[in-house]
Amino acid sequence: MAILHRLLAITFCTITPLGWAGETLQLQSAQVKALGIETIVAGSAQSGRNGALPARVLVPTEQMRVVSAPVAGLVEMLAVAPGSTVKRGQVVAHLASPQALELQRDALQSGSAAALQQQNLKRDEQLFAEGLIAESRLQATRSAAAQADAQASERRQGLALAGVAAGKLGGPLALTSPLDGVVLEQSAQLGQRVEASTPIYRIAKLSPLWLEIQAPLAVATAQKIGATVKLADSPISGKLIAIGRAVDAASQTVLLRAAVSTGADKLYPGQVVEVEMSTPAGAQQSLPAAALVRDQGKIFAFVQTAGSDQGYSFEPRVVRIVSQGGDNVVIDGIAVGERVAVKGISGLKAMLTGVGK
Structure with missing residues (x-):
């Protein structure tokens, strides 16, 4: 301690008392x-995680x-489980459904009726050409044929939307994967009776992934x-693709979204991570909170302006805190590449305080 006091006393004698602003130690x-x-x-990496922020x-x-x-029924078979990789068109479940049978029956009946009406139309067109029937009868037949075709088309579309195979009756209803991906969630159990639109599986393609920051x-x-x-602490990186335009009232934060392609297989949906944002030169910098001192309502950091074997120079710089998280603060007033003191701050402050006396 005696050595420290002597060093401080020597330093005080070498400083011109100019106050905090513009002072050089x-x-x-x-x-x-x-x-x-x-x-x-x-x-630099030493300055803490520059812009380290939570992300999901x-x-x-x-x-x-x-x-x-697609219709009400009984879950008869589940072919995959959460975590399984599936291909587009792969059967993932079977559903036993009386409603599916009704759709198949109605489709077959409407198809047969449409075919019969087309035969009637062809016959009446020939009879009209030979002058054997009135034009009104031909028009009625044409209208009936058009209605039958429309109904058959509607029933075929209903079958397609339900995923039911056309042209035959019976058999379980096969549910297939709509894309190549991974099963994230199974919402139904084997033997469960479900209503139409009840979720069975949630499937996703896991590359690229988003980071919401x-x-x-x-x-x-x-x-x-x-x-x-x-x-943070990972080689995985992505690109910023969206910057929100609204500020959350509770947290006073803005939603940023980044897309990660390379390395997405190392991430898991729902995972909470920490990310580091690249900071443009001249923008805010991240420093340890211990690097800052307060005096008379102002916040200072000690910037090294010169350094050699002969000695060092430090300048107290007024900065502004932008945000703080944990032991790090994001500030304005320090440029990229400037060297800032992070330890021994109390000694530097004591020297300035002594100069002001």
Whole structure:
């Protein structure tokens, strides 16, 4: 302690008392070592996770499908389970459904009726050409044929929407996967009776994936579409694809969305992760909270302006806190590449306070 006091006394004698604003502290190498001063470069990995923010992994909406019961019935067979990989068109479940039989029967009946009306129309057109029937009869036959065709078409579309095979009666209703993907959720159990539109499976394509990020407004406005978004402590990265235009009233954050393609297989929908946002030069920087000091309502960081074997210079710089999370703060006022003191701050502040006396 005696050595530290002597070093501080020597330092006080070398400073011109100009106050905090514009002040420069000149320290010798021994003084820096005695005070325990350590520095980091703003914008580097040392400065903490620059823009580290919480994010949630989501499946893009256009890559998700729900396999549901098209008609009421009994779940007769489940072919896959959550986590299974499926191909488009692969049968994932069987449904025993009396309603499906009714749809098949109605489709067959309407098809037969339409075929019969076409035969009647062909016959009446020939009879009319020979002058054996009135034109009104031909028009009535044409109308009946058109109605029969429309009804048959409607029943065929109903079969298609229900996923029921046309042209035969009987057999279970096969439910198939609408895309290549992974089964995320199974909502029905074997032997369960379900109503129409009851979800059976939720299936998704898991590449690319989205990262939904809640960012402070000041951080969000500094970003641009296409900016790199990197997972903390991971080589996985993506690109920013959307910047929200609304601020959440409770958290005062803005929703950012990034897309991750390479490395998406290492992520899981619903997973919560931390991401690092690339920060443009001249924008906010992240520093450890311990690097800042407060005096007379202002916040300062000590920026190293010179350094060599002969000595070091530190300048107290007024900064503005943009956001704070954990032990890190995002600030304005420090440029990328500037060296900032993060340890020995109390000694530097004591030197300035002593100068002001």
